Amino acid sequence: MNAVDLQEVFFGYHQKPLLCDFRLSITAGEWLGIVGPNGAGKSTLLKLIANILQPWSGNIMIFDRNLKELSRREIARLIAYVPQESHFAFEWKVEDIVMMGRHPYLRPFVRPAPLDWKAVNEAMELTGVISYRYKGMNELSAGERQRVIIARALAQETDILLLDEATSHLDLYHRTEILRLLHKLSSRKKTVVSVVHDLNEAFSYCSRVAFMKAGSLVSCVNPEGMVDSGLIIRTFGITPVIAHHPVTGRPQFFLPGADRTTGQ
Amino acid sequence: MRVKTVIGWLFLWGVLVSGALLSVLTGPGGFHLSEIGSFLYFRLPRMAIGIIAGGVLALVGCSLQGIMRNPLVDPWTLGVASGAAFGVSLAVVTGAQGSLVLPVSAITGAALAIGFVYLLAGSGINLTVTRLVLSGVIVNFFFSSVVMLMLILRRHTLGEAVYLMMGNLGVVYTAKAFWLLVGCGIVVVLGCGWLFFHSRELDIISLNEETAFSLGIDAAKMIRMTFLVGSVVVGLVVAWTGAISFVGLVVPHMVRMLFGPRHSLVLPGSFVLGAGLLLYADVLVRNLAPSGLPLSVVTALVGVPFFIYLLRKSQ
Amino acid sequence: MSRNCRNSLKVRKFYFLILILGNLFCGARHPVHSEAGAIRCVSLVPSVTEIIYALGAESLLKGNTVQCDYPVAAHQIYKVGDFQLPELERIVALKPTIVFATVPVHARLIEKLRELDIQVYVSNPRTVEDVFAEIESVGEVLGVKLKAVQLAESLRRSLKAIPAFTDTPRVYIEIAAAPLMSVGNSTFINDIVRIAGGRNIFDDVAQPYPVIAPEDVVRRNPEVIIILHPQALRADVKERVGWGQVSAVRQDRVYDHLDEDIFFRPGPRVVQAIHLLAQLLHPDSTN
Numbered sequence: 013m014n015a016v017d018l019q020e021v022f023f024g025y026h027q028k029p030l031l032c033d034f035r036l037s038i039t040a041g042e043w044l045g046i047v048g049p050n051g052a053g054k055s056t057l058l059k060l061i062a063n064i065l066q067p068w069s070g071n072i073m074i075f076d077r078n079l080k081e082l083s084r085r086e087i088a089r090l091i092a093y094v095p096q097e098s099h100f101a102f103e104w105k106v107e108d109i110v111m112m113g114r115h116p117y118l119r120p121f122v123r124p125a126p127l128d129w130k131a132v133n134e135a136m137e138l139t140g141v142i143s144y145r146y147k148g149m150n151e152l153s154a155g156e157r158q159r160v161i162i163a164r165a166l167a168q169e170t171d172i173l174l175l176d177e178a179t180s181h182l183d184l185y186h187r188t189e190i191l192r193l194l195h196k197l198s199s200r201k202k203t204v205v206s207v208v209h210d211l212n213e214a215f216s217y218c219s220r221v222a223f224m225k226a227g228s229l230v231s232c233v234n235p236e237g238m239v240d241s242g243l244i245i246r247t248f249g250i251t252p253v254i255a256h257h258p259v260t261g262r263p264q265f266f267l268p269g270a271d272r273t274t275g276q
Numbered sequence: 277m278r279v280k281t282v283i284g285w286l287f288l289w290g291v292l293v294s295g296a297l298l299s300v301l302t303g304p305g306g307f308h309l310s311e312i313g314s315f316l317y318f319r320l321p322r323m324a325i326g327i328i329a330g331g332v333l334a335l336v337g338c339s340l341q342g343i344m345r346n347p348l349v350d351p352w353t354l355g356v357a358s359g360a361a362f363g364v365s366l367a368v369v370t371g372a373q374g375s376l377v378l379p380v381s382a383i384t385g386a387a388l389a390i391g392f393v394y395l396l397a398g399s400g401i402n403l404t405v406t407r408l409v410l411s412g413v414i415v416n417f418f419f420s421s422v423v424m425l426m427l428i429l430r431r432h433t434l435g436e437a438v439y440l441m442m443g444n445l446g447v448v449y450t451a452k453a454f455w456l457l458v459g460c461g462i463v464v465v466l467g468c469g470w471l472f473f474h475s476r477e478l479d480i481i482s483l484n485e486e487t488a489f490s491l492g493i494d495a496a497k498m499i500r501m502t503f504l505v506g507s508v509v510v511g512l513v514v515a516w517t518g519a520i521s522f523v524g525l526v527v528p529h530m531v532r533m534l535f536g537p538r539h540s541l542v543l544p545g546s547f548v549l550g551a552g553l554l555l556y557a558d559v560l561v562r563n564l565a566p567s568g569l570p571l572s573v574v575t576a577l578v579g580v581p582f583f584i585y586l587l588r589k590s591q
Numbered sequence: 592m593s594r595n596c597r598n599s600l601k602v603r604k605f606y607f608l609i610l611i612l613g614n615l616f617c618g619a620r621h622p623v624h625s626e627a628g629a630i631r632c633v634s635l636v637p638s639v640t641e642i643i644y645a646l647g648a649e650s651l652l653k654g655n656t657v658q659c660d661y662p663v664a665a666h667q668i669y670k671v672g673d674f675q676l677p678e679l680e681r682i683v684a685l686k687p688t689i690v691f692a693t694v695p696v697h698a699r700l701i702e703k704l705r706e707l708d709i710q711v712y713v714s715n716p717r718t719v720e721d722v723f724a725e726i727e728s729v730g731e732v733l734g735v736k737l738k739a740v741q742l743a744e745s746l747r748r749s750l751k752a753i754p755a756f757t758d759t760p761r762v763y764i765e766i767a768a769a770p771l772m773s774v775g776n777s778t779f780i781n782d783i784v785r786i787a788g789g790r791n792i793f794d795d796v797a798q799p800y801p802v803i804a805p806e807d808v809v810r811r812n813p814e815v816i817i818i819l820h821p822q823a824l825r826a827d828v829k830e831r832v833g834w835g836q837v838s839a840v841r842q843d844r845v846y847d848h849l850d851e852d853i854f855f856r857p858g859p860r861v862v863q864a865i866h867l868l869a870q871l872l873h874p875d876s877t878n
Binding site: 303304313316317318319321322364367368371372373374375377378379442444446447448449450451452454518562570 | 768769770771802803804805806807809810820821822823824827830831832833836
């Protein structure tokens with residue numbers, strides 16, 4: 013049984029189709045990185061899986077259950093979505109934000125149970141934000157905020173975690189921290205799907221990389237194997253220089269660079 | 277519960293209880309234990325109306341601020357008050373008669389305004405907060421202009437003009453109208469209950485809609501319903517008391533300063549403080565100026581300086 | 592000082608005096624003629640329109656407002672706009688020699704008219720006697736002074752015909768129900784009540800149209816209630832919760848369906864209002 017199955021999905025914006033007859037299967041426990049140029053439909057894909065957007069036609073199956081047949085609460089217990097940076101109109105504390113992740117398990121007028129606090133504390137520890145649990149969100153740096161939002165997604169205790177460019181705002185240290193964390197989660201059988209801006213990041217950490225362009229899936233590759241540079245050219249329109257990571261051996265991509273002879 | 281929260285609640289309830297006592301003990305002719313009649317027929321109902329009006333305006337203001345992710349929003353954005361005023365002006369201009377005419381026409385006008393707002397705002401995926409706000413603004417302008425027109429055409433423009441802008445807790449009603457008032461009160465209480473029930477959803481929606489969706493909340497539906505419930509509840513209040521300014525804008529901020537942004541505390545806190553402050557305003561109005569200084573003037577006198585303070589703080 | 596100097600000083604003072612006196616009387620005491628000699632007036636005030644018709648000077652009336660509706664013939668006159676917002680261009684287009692306006696509604700307009708060198712008569716009667724004085728002034732301005740004085744006199748006599756009453760019942764005048772509004776002591780209606788032999792229960796309030804608390808009305812226990820708006824009927828007022836012990840309700844002395852205009856307009860019909868009110872207040876002693 014696959015974690016996620018997209019079957020013949022059609023979707024677009026303003027009646028212009030973007031994803032046409034889109035098919036993709038995501039195995040449970042894998043870490044799929046999605047890369048592609050702007051407007052490829054990467055975020056759209058993620059939102060469709062998270063049920064934030066609904067496909068025009070086609071099915072999205074989560075562990076063999078159709079998204080359409082699941083209630084919102086059930087979906088929220090299966091899939092956690094980490095959006096890009098959000099703005100906080102009010103002075104929320106870190107702890108409050110992470111506790112919101114427990115919403116699919118809480119009932120109105122009933123206080124969070126010790127079980128809920130356990131999940132929240134664990135999430136905050138994993139993301140390294142527990143030391144400022146009482147601080148206001150607007151007091152934190154962009155990187156720290158992002159980690160809190162990831163903690164919220166972790167507190168949801170779902171099998172599937174979706175991240176939309178979650179590391180973009182982080183400095184190198186925190187970026188590495190988060191990637192290591194995601195790797196740990198992935199090895200604990202959590203299914204992680206992340207839209208990644210940096211091709212190298214995807215290839216260094218993910219178990220599989222999907223290339224998207226203009227709403228279509230160009231190809232899915234195993235980042236531990238060989239990569240055909242034609243794929244990069246077709247997807248991004250540039251010719252990369254491919255080398256291999258000195259430690260992991262995985263392919264890494266370098267920008268062509270300025271031409272020394274012509275000075276361009 | 278943390279100490280700060282407990283103290284906060286003590287303060288809020290203190291304001292409400294003292295306001296209620298003052299409201300009942302003061303007024304024309306003071307207070308005499310023998311005059312049970314005046315107490316029952318006038319003071320008690322006036323206090324009850326004050327509690328509900330102040331509480332509702334603050335509560336809805338707070339909910340809207342959460343939904344629109346903007347702390348500088350107030351219930352008059354809904355367009356409902358001008359709808360109620362339109363209903364009343366229409367009744368006055370056509371010379372309709374009877375004790376139920378005014379409240380019924382106000383409620384109808386408010387309902388009309390709500391209907392227009394939803395009609396304009398579109399449906400399904402198009403219905404966003406932005407569109408709701410814009411529709412509210414348009415409906416507000418429309419009804420206000422029509423009311424202005426009617427005021428001009430009408431010969432005696434006094435009562436209606438005051439009703440529109442000023443707000444007043446001295447409601448007269450016959451026995452028939454009393455049941456209508458009670459009915460409205462029940463609906464209002466139910467509406468407030470609905471808003472309290474969804475405190476957590478409001479918390480999450482006040483972040484952004486994607487987060488809400490991913491946590492299992494139908495954000496679009498919640499936003500629509502909050503607007504609808506808020507409109508209905510404010511409409512039912514405005515129909516009886518007229519438009520009272522600033523309570524819905526400023527009280528939620530005061531409560532947030534005490535409790536932080538969690539709606540499970542701020543919503544009921546706003547209700548309690550809004551009710552208390554309005555009772556105080558009414559006591560001032562009844563005892564300082566026998567000729568009935570408009571309520572909105574008093575609330576503005578307190579609200580405006582606080583509002584300026586808020587603006588500066590947000591810089 | 593030399594004799595010549597003193598003389599010229601006297602002469603100057605004399606001219607100065609003439610100037611002042613001339614200005615004092617210049618206002619609106621002379622019939623205002625245009626070069627052609629005819630008077631053309633525009634009335635922005637419904638009560639003044641009524642006065643003009645009562646004086647039979649309607650041929651001089653070239654324009655009035657939408658609200659000028661009494662007598663019926665006033666409907667036929669060219670409308671220069673609304674009482675609240677008359678249109679300056681329309682007024683000027685009629686080439687009026689005198690415009691009747693009131694304050695504070697027309698304050699700005701009056702300034703503009705005077706800038707255009709158009710004579711303005713400002714009507715603002717506060718008491719019933721002011722109304723009679725106004726009838727006389729308007730008559731003088733329109734060149735029908737004799738008729739005006741006669742009319743004013745006959746109205747004054749008609750008031751004198753009201754017998755002295757033995758009691759002064761407390762009266763509550765309601766002009767709006769939501770919110771509850773009554774009249775204060777600086778209003779015209781207050782004066783009507785006084786002359787009709789009653790006492791406005793809110794005559795201690797300076798504000799002209801105060802918003803009042805229902806409890807206040809009940810405490811002041813009026814003996815007669817006059818409803819001057821259509822939103823409440825007699826039956827409704829009597830059924831108001833908590834009003835059952837009010838004297839007027841117990842004695843069934845609540846009156847509605849009255850012509851509001853005769854109470855609100857400071858014109859010749861004020862006498863009708865006074866007679867009507869006197870009858871209602873003193874049913875035994877009037878005929």
